[in-house]
Amino acid sequence: MKSAAKPAVQRAAGRPAARAAGSKGASAADHAKRFERLGLRRPEDFVLHLPMRYEDETQVTQIGNLLPGQWAMVEGEVLRCELAFRPRRQLLAAISDGSGELALRYLNFYPSQQKQLAVGKRMRVRGDVRGGFFGIEMVHPRATSADVPLPNALTPVYPTTDGLPQPVLRRAIGEALSQVSLSDTLPDALRERLHLMPFDAAVRILHAPPPDVVVHTLVERAHPAWMRIKFDELLAQQLSLALARAGRLEKQSPRLPRKAGKQTVSARLLAALPFGLTGAQGRVVDEIATDLARPHPMQRLLQGDVGSGKTVVAALAAAQAIDNGYQAALMAPTEILAEQHFRKLAGWLEPLGISIAWLTGSLSAKAKREATARVEDGSAQLVIGTQALIQQNIQFARLGLAIVDEQHRFGVGQRLALRSKGDKDQAVPHQLMMTATPIPRTLAMTFFADLDVSVIDELPPGRTPVVTKLLSDARRDEVIVRVHEAARAGRQIYWVCPLVEESEALELQTAVDTCEALRVALPDLNIGLVHGRLPTAEKAAVMSSFTKGEMEVLVATTVIEVGVDVPNASLMVIEHAERFGLAQLHQLRGRVGRGANESVCVLLYQTPLSMIAKQRLRTMHETTDGFEIAQRDLSLRGPGEFLGARQSGLALMRFADLDADIELAEHAHEAAAWLQAHHPDAVDAHLARWMHGREDFLKA
Numbered sequence: 001m002k003s004a005a006k007p008a009v010q011r012a013a014g015r016p017a018a019r020a021a022g023s024k025g026a027s028a029a030d031h032a033k034r035f036e037r038l039g040l041r042r043p044e045d046f047v048l049h050l051p052m053r054y055e056d057e058t059q060v061t062q063i064g065n066l067l068p069g070q071w072a073m074v075e076g077e078v079l080r081c082e083l084a085f086r087p088r089r090q091l092l093a094a095i096s097d098g099s100g101e102l103a104l105r106y107l108n109f110y111p112s113q114q115k116q117l118a119v120g121k122r123m124r125v126r127g128d129v130r131g132g133f134f135g136i137e138m139v140h141p142r143a144t145s146a147d148v149p150l151p152n153a154l155t156p157v158y159p160t161t162d163g164l165p166q167p168v169l170r171r172a173i174g175e176a177l178s179q180v181s182l183s184d185t186l187p188d189a190l191r192e193r194l195h196l197m198p199f200d201a202a203v204r205i206l207h208a209p210p211p212d213v214v215v216h217t218l219v220e221r222a223h224p225a226w227m228r229i230k231f232d233e234l235l236a237q238q239l240s241l242a243l244a245r246a247g248r249l250e251k252q253s254p255r256l257p258r259k260a261g262k263q264t265v266s267a268r269l270l271a272a273l274p275f276g277l278t279g280a281q282g283r284v285v286d287e288i289a290t291d292l293a294r295p296h297p298m299q300r301l302l303q304g305d306v307g308s309g310k311t312v313v314a315a316l317a318a319a320q321a322i323d324n325g326y327q328a329a330l331m332a333p334t335e336i337l338a339e340q341h342f343r344k345l346a347g348w349l350e351p352l353g354i355s356i357a358w359l360t361g362s363l364s365a366k367a368k369r370e371a372t373a374r375v376e377d378g379s380a381q382l383v384i385g386t387q388a389l390i391q392q393n394i395q396f397a398r399l400g401l402a403i404v405d406e407q408h409r410f411g412v413g414q415r416l417a418l419r420s421k422g423d424k425d426q427a428v429p430h431q432l433m434m435t436a437t438p439i440p441r442t443l444a445m446t447f448f449a450d451l452d453v454s455v456i457d458e459l460p461p462g463r464t465p466v467v468t469k470l471l472s473d474a475r476r477d478e479v480i481v482r483v484h485e486a487a488r489a490g491r492q493i494y495w496v497c498p499l500v501e502e503s504e505a506l507e508l509q510t511a512v513d514t515c516e517a518l519r520v521a522l523p524d525l526n527i528g529l530v531h532g533r534l535p536t537a538e539k540a541a542v543m544s545s546f547t548k549g550e551m552e553v554l555v556a557t558t559v560i561e562v563g564v565d566v567p568n569a570s571l572m573v574i575e576h577a578e579r580f581g582l583a584q585l586h587q588l589r590g591r592v593g594r595g596a597n598e599s600v601c602v603l604l605y606q607t608p609l610s611m612i613a614k615q616r617l618r619t620m621h622e623t624t625d626g627f628e629i630a631q632r633d634l635s636l637r638g639p640g641e642f643l644g645a646r647q648s649g650l651a652l653m654r655f656a657d658l659d660a661d662i663e664l665a666e667h668a669h670e671a672a673a674w675l676q677a678h679h680p681d682a683v684d685a686h687l688a689r690w691m692h693g694r695e696d697f698l699k700a
């Protein structure tokens, strides 16, 4: 209680004075720094710094009509203004307009404020109305003389930063608005076709909306002025993606043409496969082969439903790189998945004399050193691993092709890091990204416009679609009997434990308990357990025992979600299926139905089910088509969540909202192509307005 010794007046003046240094005392240089923090450098940036909400200072409310919880402005005569010391030190004032009395409270205040609120003066105060100890009140309201004329527009409230008060921002933005040309970057024909208001009008309305505007359309960003701004932002994003693509095509990559002859790795791999490629695989292999033969970096997204056979396509692409004397790398998000790829590719390519290195974080220091040395001296022709591949100390001798599996699990930075591991001449390796989470066409077109997309839309022949059964958890015992029967018939079974998002420890415990319970119920079966916390060697041993068919039941957490491929597994039980998302359920279910046997996926659920869980389970019951599921997932979740915030470009969206503005984004996509073809000048002007200072985005 040291400060209690200070005289009250000194304290009253001391605290706010220090705070004032952040605002009133701040110099132009301080403000510049704070503007910079908000990304405001050029007048053009200020113009596009748009309000997040508005305060209505055009109208005065009667004190008698005030309601707690509202923001309001009132005018009245100061009845009292005094320092109070109980229950704490504060300045207490009251004003009245004849209809009622309003208490004003200031816990921190300047002596000048006390003077400003002199008894008998007519004041205008604005702030949040509360029901307080002293009746209806405002705490720290802003007060000005009631003689100042009322504004005739709503007062904007801008996103700001510490020490940058709204009036300073408003003034700076007002100045910028008078300096900058707000001429339209869109040709009239385009604007009229899309019913967009002129840019100039949109900006002015948003900064100073006339009093008759319907305020909620502004706040919800549904007003035509917002539509214009959001469209412009999305258009800039589309144009940037197009430019990024053009920029990429100007970079150099090794040319890796498809070699002819029976002795090539590609030809020998094709001949050795126990199956022929499906039509869709063949088409995609050709698309990739054509890209690899070009002297510019490929960036292709390979989408294929679960089990559609992406791995062999990746292997053939790697073979084409190796045929040209280059290395290929394959990076997967989890060790289980990476190892699965390693086993499969080693099975295909090692008999052809290809040397493959295995690189993950869990290798012993010695094994890692050896693998790294083989990557560096080029003796490893193919390198498979996890993120360990992109660590700084890993140098490839001649990386020609980087393949990234389940690309949505990696950040943009990680993908680009692999691309930057080209040879010493700085040629950019080609990049193939694979995903088993189909992206609906409109989304792919709108948000991945810088990539080329290949789709495997056909499953290998002889697959019988998985039958999905929905069963309440009350029928668990029947399911255990089914598991026993399936195992007796020589089939293998996955039992997937519930997802416990809040706690990994709990999830693990549930898996351990489930495994124990199944072992007790089915003592004659060999039941294994795999989860994320298992030491790598143990995980590998369990997976290998299941793959070889020595183990009948594999109890697993979602670590088996992606990529695991055991064709003899034909029954899957997913517990608490209502907790999983659609994409995840589809991925999990994709682990069965990979062989000739009819497969069944049992979704055990617990009631009561939420509406959305019901819709998800119904979708799983009705279809096995990943693209259809993705489409329904999109409409259940909205594109923002569907894509995840990680995807490139999305984080740069300031005004548009992926969930609400997908239609606008499609218009912007079409408009971008039209502008590029017909109005290249407009493209430049538009990008200059919107993308200045974001050039790093163009480089990505």
Ligand SMILES: Nc1ncnc2c1ncn2[C@@H]1O[C@H](COP(=O)(O)OP(=O)(O)OP(=O)(O)O)[C@@H](O)[C@H]1O
Binding pocket: 275, 276, 277, 278, 281, 304, 305, 306, 307, 308, 309, 310, 311, 312, 436, 460, 461, 562, 563, 564, 565, 567, 590, 594
């Ligand atoms: N053309 C084909 N004919 C028959 N079997 C095939 C064909 N292509 C791939 N397969 C087999 O189908 C199974 C699934 O292939 P793969 O693991 O490559 O699928 P995927 O697309 O990676 O699926 P996921 O994303 O679910 O892992 C594998 O056992 C693979 O050997």
